[in-house]
Amino acid sequence: MTSTSPTPDSGPQSSMESLRTRRRIAVLVQTSSAWSRQVLAGVAEYAMEAGGWDFWIEPRGFYEQIEIPQTWRGEGVICRLTSEDLVRQIQQRRLPAVNVSWLGEHSPTVPKVVSDEVACGQMAAEFYLNRGWHFFGFVGPPPQLNYSDKVEQAFVDTLAEAKRTVKRFDHEPSTDTITIGQEHPKMAEWLMGLPKPVALLVWTTAIGQEIALFCGQIGISVPDDVAILAVELDPLVSAMSPVPIAYIDQSPRRVGAQAAALLESMIQGAPAPDQPVLVPPRRIAERMSVDNLFVEDEVVRKAMDFIRDRMAEPIQVTDVASHVAISRRVLENRFDKALRRSPAQVIRRTKLAHAMYLLNETDLTVQEIGYQTGFFHQETFLRFFKRESGQTPTEYRTSANR
Known part of the structure; x- marks a missing residue:
């Protein structure tokens, strides 16, 4: 009987070869929010279509500082750029990296793939204007978190074109969280002083949920007196709100998929783009917090x-x-x-x-x-x-x- 030799693409050796060709990617993104998990899902979908990547990832909260493990060796990083230390770690290891967060600056070292902040602010303003609102407010992140003000500025500018102004809630100087739990007295004074009915754009669903709960406690109706639209999605927090919170659908899965595609091209030697890659928001996901039709009857x-x-x-x-x-x-x-x-x-x-x-x-x-x-x-x-x-x-x- 004549023996048959194994073909070059079969057997244990080829399996090990296949494993060695898979990308090793560190994902330095918080996992505690629905938005971040959607981004990660987009990264995973791209990786699967590309033949599979081996990810280094750990559960992380919003306020944690994320670092590249000393013992990790790989070919690229997808990150939420939370600190200059992380930038230095990426530069020292000469790793291609892509930032999916509004935090941090776009650079040749760590380019950005993010939801289009200006388009988000414009979309929110146009949505409210088309619904007939006349008075507007904005509750953003505390300045200590170092987010840009592009969403707010686009919201304000678009409303200014319609000759409308925006009342801004100014956080306490010591505030360093994305909620308003320690600012209820100031928030009560601000809400009571706003002309009604008023349409609010708020940074997070968590802020929207707190405002909806607080409005119920002080006798303000949502959405008839105060409409609430969140910039960022969190369906669990929305479900726990007295009324479900509407949000801007930023298409986070597309952000993740395009970030992964850019990282792949950089690993292969392509330069980073000169400008951030901006993913347009898809729509306003309407929920009861904005479901108001103006009637005097x-x-x-x-x-x-x-x-x-x-x-x-x-x-x-x-x-x-x-x-x-x-x-x-x-x-x-x-x-x-x-x-x-x-x-x-x-x-x-x-x-x-x-x-x-x-x-x-x-x-x-x-x-x-x-x-x-x-x-x-x-x-x-x-x-x-x-x-x-x-x-x-x-x-x-x-x-x-x-």
Whole structure:
């Protein structure tokens, strides 16, 4: 019998060769926030398509200083540039590196791939202007955290073009956290002094959640008196808020994927780009914290509150009319005059927005989401969602998480 020699691309030796060709990449990014984890998911997706990378990564919190381990040896770094020490470590090891954070400066040593800050501020301002808001506020990060003010400046500049001004909340000099837990007295004074209704742009979902909770404690209605839009997503914190917090969808997975692609090109010898790579935000993810339609008609406002409170029930226009003690025809006329929409349209819009929120930010099944929006038969919910959004629930969930 003639023996057969192993082919060059088979057997243990080729497996070891394959392992040696995989990129070894350090990921120096916090893992405590949903935004960062989405960035990391984008990095992982690119790496998988590229044949697989071997990552060095450790669970990290927002306030931790991250360093390259002394014993680690690899070919590149994707980081949140939290300190000059980290820059020096990257330079000393002559490692290609890409920064995915708004912290730090773009440089040939550590170029940036980040969400477009200016576009985020502009998008927030245009969203509020298109909704008819006239008064605006901004709650940013404390200056000690050293973030740039590009989002705020773009927000202010875009509103200035519409002859609108922005009231800024000034943090206490000693504040060094991305929450407002130690600033409640000052925040209460600031909120009470704002003209109402007012539209706020806030730095984090955590700040938005605290403001929503605080407004309830001092008798201010969200979103009727104060609308809240967060720059950065955290669905868990949003779910724990008295009302879900709207946010700017910065497309963090795309940030991660493009950062990984740039790192790969730099490892192969390409120079860093002269300017930061800016990823445009996708949309405003609307949630109840901005779900306000301006009406002076108290009956219509009462009807809208009833619709919001009963979104998990299969309510009809007749139920709304009965609640406000007027006929269906009168209710429809008042809605048309106040909103240029029918009560039925507002019911559908409210249910659709809540379904989109649950699809995007929870792991509930489509059937469970149907129940929570007042549809006891899945087929009815599927037809409703497709008709109102142009997508099936599954298609929407997939596209929202890209």
